[in-house]
Each structure stands twice: as C-alpha cells, then as structure tokens.
Amino acid sequence: MDEFTYRDGSLWCEGVSLTSVANRFGTPTYVYSANTLIDHYRRFAKAFDAVNPLICFSAKALSNVHLLRLLGQEGAGIDAVSGGELHRATVAGIDPERTVLAGVGKSEDELRDAVRRKIRCINVESEAEVELLSRIAREEGERPRLAIRVNPDVAPDQRTPARTTTGTRGGKFGVDIERAAALFAHAAADRSLRIEGFHVHLGSPIFDPQVYATALDRLLGLVARLEAEGHRITTLNLGGGFPAEYVDRTAPSWDDFAEVIVHRLAGFRRGGGQVIFEPGRTIAANAGILLSTVRYLKQAGDQQLAVIDAGMTHLARAAMYDSYHFMWPVLPPAEAVPVSRDVSGLAGLTAYDVVGPICESSDYLARGRSLPVLAAGDHLAIFTAGAYGMTMTSNYNSQLRPAEVLVQGDQVTLVRRRETYADLVALELLDTSDHRDG
C-alpha cells in the first residue's frame, strides 16, 4: 500500500530511516515517498484505463511543486482551485492542456489568467460566472473551454463528513442540476465560449462507489436530454473524492470504483467524449507522514498527555474534522513493532491524549490513543498526512510551517525548507514610509 514500513525495529521511508531524517532536518517535518505517490497514480490510472481519462491531480491536497512535477512526469494534469494553484501548475511544468480550474468564487483576475493560459477547461459554478467569463473572453479575443459544475443533489455515504460534502441541494458548489441544461444551452449560443460539458465533485472521502453511479446516471440523463436537442457534450469530469486508507482495509479499491463507473461511460466514450478525474487524497494521503517529536509527558486528571511539537497549525485535520490519523513511534520498543495499523494485539500499550503546542483547546491530534510508553525526545510518525496536511498549515500562534522532505529510494531531498522567524515578519513591511496615506 505504501513505502513507510518498520524494518529492523524502526520506521523507514523507502530506503531511508526516519530517525536519520529527524536528526538531519529536525521536526515537525513532512516526509513524502516518491515511489508511493507514483505507484498510487499509476494504479489509479490503470483502474480507469478503459475510458482513457485525463487525470488532473487535485493540487489543494498536496501542492509542493516538486511533487506536482513528479506527477506531471507520469502524465498527470492539475486540478487547480485558485490562481495560486494555476501558478504552481505552471512552475511544475504542467501542460495547460492538462490543467483545469474549479472554484465557487473565482476572481476576475483568476478567470482572466486561466483564459490567457488557454487551460483545458474552466469549471464554472454559476450563471453569473458564465457572464463574466464571456466578457473576459471577448476582451481577450479568446474562446475559452468551459464545463458547468453541476450539483447533482447526491448525498455521500454516512462516512463522508458533513463538512466535506459538496454535492447536495442548497450547498454552495455548482449549479442545481435542473438549471444546468438551460445554462449549457445559453453558453452554447455564446460565440465567445466553447462549452464542452459537465463537472461534478461530490465531497470527500466517499467510500461507497454507488454514490458515483447515482451522480453519473443523473449527468448522463442531462447529456441525453441536451443531445436530443442537438447539442454535443464532449467532456465529463467526475471530480475527486476517492478515499484513502486511514485505518486498515476499510476503503474500497480503485477497481471497485471503476467497476461501477467505467461501463456507464462506454457510450459517451464511443461518441468521442473525454472523461476527466480529479483525485487528490486517494493518491497522496498515504504518500506522506508528519514526523514529530515528543516534548513533554504529563498527567492531567486521569489522562496521560503526550505534548508533541506538531499541532493543529501543522496538521489541521484532527482539530477541524475530528479525523483519525494512525500514529506510532519511529523507534518503538521491540515488543510493540506494528505489522499493521491494528495494534490491539501488541503488549505494553498506554492510552494517551496526543496534543500539540498551540494555545487552543481543540489542539488534539488524538484522544485516548493506545501507544507504547513514550519518553520525551521520542520521534512520533503521524501517518496518512500526505493529503490536506502541509496545504492546510498556518502560522497561527506564529508557529513556523514544517519542512518538507522527499524520499526516493535512498535519496533524500529537502523540497521546502522550514520557515524561519524572519519569514514570519517578512511581509509586514517594517519600514512603512512608502505605504502611508496623507
């Protein structure tokens, strides 16, 4: 599944010991396995190769340009949700023909930027955005390609958190499906635009393949209706949302998703249609860990607390979504070397609340978690942190963002240096004489 494995009693990433990474680069540090990232991308692509999709990796899951470039070399494109992510795609050398842009609140500048870059598809989310894009297209003398992001009103399964559900009625994303055909026809009549099809993104993570089947059937109904009116639909973008394994063997495989999706698209493909996917989490989550160090152990009431150097500013998911992240010492006692994430059979475990250094009571990475007995200075690996880890970090409490390290085989590369105190204040213009009114 991934290349973070315990060997000779300690944790390795591919051919590199994580003790050596912690000693060399300090903590907290994100460590990525290049081979895991590439392997996940290839296996996702293989599962869907019958529909020959364009796979646009979702940059908001993991946006370091070194990793985007690695995926680009494998043939991946980029799904951007801002001008900043379009810029990252360019820096990473991603072909605009393989770049798509989504977002419910794109600015005029962001749309203009996408038009000038001639990207593969702009996924618009409202009637008003179509009007703005049309004006920009005329001003720029371009004919941008677009798709309409549809809200198919499909509820994800019970395990998709409400806070990451995006395709249900009344939500802020996309255009209600019953208005999508009229908007398509309106855009098709606009000679400054090239309307190509539809986009959905249902939420994340989605564990039930049937959710995709339901949404896709609604989209195909829309396609059939428009084709009967003489329109041609050439792009269907099914978004991302495919799950990652946070625990052990709880998520369906990519083949399970392909099984319900691929055959439904056969007719669309025969007509020459292009299918797009935008996976993020499913490719990147298990390709990265957050390496941290235990600072203090203390007792609070009946609880044992482990205070570590990584908190909600370094990995927001637990505080934000109550997400579960498996964590384990890099160098556990001999009797507590895990062979899977099911550690219930291991001896000598203690329940800890694992907390970060942030002055905020939601700064818990785990509560009552069974771990080997910890000591100050132990390195603790927080797994499945490659997606929505570094990209959601902040400087709250004037914390410094972590370093990012890329491992490939026995090669270790620092791909983002740790922030410094100078970085913290660099934008705050200590000399304000040029920026004062009056």
Ligand SMILES: *Cc1c(COP(=O)(O)O)cnc(C)c1O
């Ligand atoms: C976030 C996002 C994705 C990726 O979601 P994952 O769950 O990481 O696969 C894809 N498309 C859009 C439009 C998104 O906003």
